[in-house]
Amino acid sequence: MRKMPSAIRLGKTGCASALFAFFLFSAPTVSFAGVAVSTISCEALRLMEFKQTPGLSVIDVRLPPDFDKSHVQGARNIPKAALASAGLPKSGLLVLYCGSASCPLSHMAAETLMADGYQNVSVLDGGLAAWSGKGYPTQTSSAPKRIKIKHTSQREVRAEVLSKRAFIIDLRQATGYRAGHIPGAVNIPLENLPQNLSEIPRGATVLVYDLVQSRMREGVQELKKAGIKARELSGGFAAWVRGKNSVEVK
Numbered sequence: 224m225r226k227m228p229s230a231i232r233l234g235k236t237g238c239a240s241a242l243f244a245f246f247l248f249s250a251p252t253v254s255f256a257g258v259a260v261s262t263i264s265c266e267a268l269r270l271m272e273f274k275q276t277p278g279l280s281v282i283d284v285r286l287p288p289d290f291d292k293s294h295v296q297g298a299r300n301i302p303k304a305a306l307a308s309a310g311l312p313k314s315g316l317l318v319l320y321c322g323s324a325s326c327p328l329s330h331m332a333a334e335t336l337m338a339d340g341y342q343n344v345s346v347l348d349g350g351l352a353a354w355s356g357k358g359y360p361t362q363t364s365s366a367p368k369r370i371k372i373k374h375t376s377q378r379e380v381r382a383e384v385l386s387k388r389a390f391i392i393d394l395r396q397a398t399g400y401r402a403g404h405i406p407g408a409v410n411i412p413l414e415n416l417p418q419n420l421s422e423i424p425r426g427a428t429v430l431v432y433d434l435v436q437s438r439m440r441e442g443v444q445e446l447k448k449a450g451i452k453a454r455e456l457s458g459g460f461a462a463w464v465r466g467k468n469s470v471e472v473k
Contacts, residue, residue: 260333262348265357268318272297279316282306283351284332287437295320295351296360300437303332308434310396310412313341320347320354375430375454377466380405383430384469390424392416392453394433394442395460405432405456405463406471413438413445420449432456432463 271279281298283290290300298320301309311317317336321328329346336344347354355361375383383389384406391408393400400410411419413433423429423446431442431453439455446453456463464470 260330260337261345263318263345264348265354265359268347268354269359271316276316278312278314279318280311281318281320281347282332283321284319284328285321285326289322290437291364293351293355293361293363295347295354296362300364301435303328303335305435306332307335307339308399309438310399310434311336311341312396314343316343317341318345318347320350323350323352324348326350376457377463377468380430380456380463381468383428389428389430392423392429392431392442393460394431394438399434401473403464403470403472405460406469408432408471413442416442416445417449420446420451423451425451429453430456432460434460 268281272281281295283294283298283300284303284306285300286302287300290298294300301311319329319332319336329350333344333346349356351361380389380391383391387407391405393404393408393410394413394416395404395410396412397410400408404410409422411422429446429451431439431446432455433439433442436459439459443453443455458465
């Protein structure tokens with residue numbers, strides 16, 4: 224039986240970045256538009272999931288309808304067009320994928336992130352087709368769609384901002400929030416929402432927004448599971464800015 228390399232035998236308390244680096248530097252690179260993009264095998268990613276590697280984010284860069292049909296279990300859906308503005312932490316370990324080896328979206332997305340200063344980025348070799356072909360777990364998003372989500376117009380949000388009656392939650396990362404947000408909004412990133420539910424006043428009108436539609440949907444669903452009624456801003460923060468509404472900077 225072949226001995227497993229010591230870099231792979233790191234425990235939960237081992238260095239996550241070292242483990243990720245092992246896979247990146249031992250994996251082949253693919254040149255896309257002149258940029259060397261590292262790939263990671265399905266087996267290596269599955270091992271990292273088993274080890275619950277800190278900071279690991281698996282991101283499906285396809286459009287929401289494709290993501291909803293089937294995706295890597297536990298993956299987040301951030302379409303390529305919204306990835307650069309999603310506020311992902313630059314210290315994170317990011318694995319991107321799309322439908323199959325012939326799909327260029329994940330490599331294009333990796334190139335965008337690398338140009339923006341992200342270093343720990345790789346593409347899942349073979350995409351979802353290779354992952355599911357090996358029998359690794361996938362899931363669908365059909366069940367959450369049965370939850371009715373209420374939307375709030377920009378006009379209604381402007382009224383809530385003026386009256387200061389609503390509790391408005393910005394689901395983006397802190398960097399995006401500081402660059403500009405709806406006046407009076409509180410920054411609770413989607414990833415931290417479950418452990419910060421106590422900050423939300425019970426009985427208040429709760430509004431959420433983000434740049435990514437799927438993140439707003441996840442936020443509303445997370446709040447509903449906790450018994451908190453919430454609505455999302457129609458069109459998200461991008462629509463708010465396009466509508467030339469006021470923006471607060473911190």
